[in-house]
Amino acid sequence: MGERAPILEMLGVGKVFPGVVALADVDFRLFPGEVHALMGENGAGKSTLIKVLTGVYDIDAGSIRLSDEDVRFTGPLQAQRAGISTVYQEVNLCPNLSVAENVFIGREPRTLGMIGWRQMRRRSAELLRGLDLDLDVTALLGSYSIAIQQMVAIARAVDISAKVLILDEPTSSLDASEVDQLFRVMRRLKSEGLAIVFVSHFLDQVYEIADRMTVLRNGRRVGEYTVADLPQSQLVSAMIGKDLAVLEELEEQEKPSVAALEQGKPVIAATDVARTGAIEPFSLTIHQGEVVGLAGLLGSGRTELARLLFGADKADQGSFTVAGEPVTMRGPRTAMDHGVAFCSENRRTEGVVGELTVRENIILALQAARGWSRPIPRSRQDELVEKYIAALDIRPANPDSQVRNLSGGNQQKVLLARWLITEPKLLIVDEPTRGIDVGAKAEIQKLLAQLSGDGMAVLFISAELEEVLRLSHKIAVLRDRRLVEQLDNTDEVDVDRILATIASGTTTGAGE
Template sequence: MTNEPLLRMQSIRKVFSGVVALDDVNFTLERGEVHSLVGENGAGKSTLIKVMTGAYNRDGGEMFFEGKPVNFRTPEEAQNSGVVAVYQEVNLLMFRTVAENMFLGREPRRFGLIDWNKMYREAGEVLRNLGLQIDPKAVLGSLNIASRQMIAIARGVSLGAKILVLDEPTSSLTEREVGLLYDVIRRLKEQGTGIVYISHRFDELYAVCDKVTVLRDGKFIATRPLAGLERIDLVCLMLGKQREDLERKGATAFGEHHEAQAVQPLLETENLTRGRRLRNVSLRAGRGEILGMAGLLGSGRTEVARAVFGADAVDRGKVSLEGKPLKLNSPNDAIKAGIAFLSEDRKAEGIVPEWSVRENMTLAALPALTNLGVVSRAKQNEIVEKFMRRLGIKASSGEQKIRELSGGNQQKVLLARWLCKNPKFLILDEPTRGIDIGAKGEIQSLINELADEGLGVLMISSELEELVEGSSRIVVMRDGECAAELRGADISQDSIINAMAETN
């Protein structure tokens, strides 16, 4: 063995139709190293990974694997050399066994038939080596999500991976399961496997990674050992800001609390009930107020939003806006009344992926953008220009397809879809989920601004920090009911957690 690192990428460049996605990026991975890759959306992390694993062909630069220059043209080539990516949404067969999944496409054979014994034996060995107690004969679909994720990693290991790329490996895991993942990573490390680790969660980076490489706008910013690197400095590197600036403004500029301005509430719900999911939910939200809503998964927080928006029919209960009762049979009724709803599931309920930024942004406003029934391109462009500027949406133009944008920019387009209709009340369900820290801060300050302008906001979030910093009042949901309402000095992460956890 030489002193050459396991993988060395030098001056990597990648251009998509004239847009530079990666420019002069360096990345070095040693044996047995866990190396994190961080950056805002659009920083170029995914592009770099795809170049590394052969999904994209680079337009410039050099790549050395174990000291030898390489040029992976397809993911298969990279895999055969030992560079394997494990994606967040695992592509596995639910109705086949663990072993079959691990050896899919390269099953051990004997006399032209699958050698089942050998396959189970080898799968068992790989799993044991990773410290996993999973039966190779178990049907994958019968395992929990965490185990499936481990199988995906084990599959990579059994492929003989020398480099494993883990993309958001913890996004669907519980805390305990994350510990299991860490154990697996440690074992791989001892065996000399190099790991590229992508995650938005700083806690994880510090728990498991040795080094971090920061990218910003497709450029290489720095590679640093994580030990001794303060979090605030890492944020500064990611955002390209000076530490002094951050300390003056705070990391998110999201600290102001709004108090309800009017005696009469803007939006009121009375005894909203829908089966067992919602039980007698009564809320009041004022103009210029950010009403936070907390709750665990399944507590009914999204159900409240959907009921108010008319997306789900309720068994009984009333919603009124500005004192006028609304009939809510469909989202259309709510929209006409001036309510807007940003869904938590951007992909499934938000974007029309094949459409441009312009068409996505104006989808809900089309009837207002017509001349004699014909959709006016000029009126659309007016809105697109205005909101691309106001929200700082990064896209090559309004005609770029939305699926090509980063998550944060997609979210901004969806926000604009509602803001261009001048709503009176805005419901935000997890407005900053899965968004990098820069775009997150921008969206949070925007919410603040909107409330300042007199909009009523209901903000559902599973991030307590966001709720505590941003809300003037917080309603905590539990088992379909309002479990607590916190205001003023009562608002703290502790009090929210207490309200979530109390039993009836």
């Protein structure tokens, strides 16, 4: 592959923001007809490199060559016109317009000044059929799933660009069948000579679809590798700069048995709790120091169960006891008053407040619990915030930086700090490691293990069953909005056992 000329070459690229070197002397090559994975932890420089390439940021040093010509773009539109299109994780299209209008928005075919609707619809249908999609292009884009919307964005990008397609975390919201569909499309485009840059935190997916990869760390290029020549363990080491021993330690660590934990005091017990249209009646008890993992497919009811325990949604039936005392769960304030904390899976819209600083985000829950008429003194804020920034290794360690400028992994740590500062008895974490890099994942998993070891109860939700097995003492399996079984996490329980339980919908042990 190296014998051919690259279609894109970035040499010695540098980008500096006030007080931060985002990129330093970075080289990147991309060849026609390949999928090239851009790898690195959050904050490694992946997004900055893409934004420098596409003209979102000015380049401070180095050069960019496209099709053997020097280029320097002043914005994404200019980059598109030159043949570089980007499809981001959050599809940047208009759900209130039709599929065809989205494919051709801003470049509608015209005849005598009038939009050529028939031509636009015919061409849109042809483009989508080329991606193995047979859609009603007159239907509103918003009527289709996120996966289909991404395909529409790719169809638009392919029609604009015949050279380079950048896919930035395209699989983060897709299920397994949708990922397979996307990969079929990527392979077809690759076979037609398109060069594809693929950014993902899912290592298994990278090894399935990519030909080569470039690894960044702390704004510098670690190396360029063929996927076949770089085992996953070496990739992780390259990304974080050290061997990832944390997860191995967690896997080898001997957990206390469920029987031993159940000798302790139940932190919360839900009995025949349900909410119409959300989840059928379930019973679940969580003890001090116990990690209960929720396993199930997308839409199985995991988040719905967690929201009922926190009072974010109100139960139609059933009862709760907290520390052995009956509690009427009127809402989140009731839960917080009884030592229950909840980190939502949607950290952007239900978690961190991007306009606020790290300090303001961390003290938010504690201040709400005290009441806004009793502000926390600034000296106490400083003491608490500095403690949790250090404990969770939040970077940058500046309490006055805006939280929206932090990487996804560090935003997740800020959200955890917000709740840990309240010293909860039960911490509910919904997909705390989704969309963050492998190093931050390991740190968060280690933290949750430490918290349970110190006596905190944890309800842990993750789509990655390996994570659930690694951390949990007990696993509650959900299917079709029903809790179908509770499994003690013994040596006999593995991913296949959980998948079989999900597939069969076994009810043995449910609610026990």
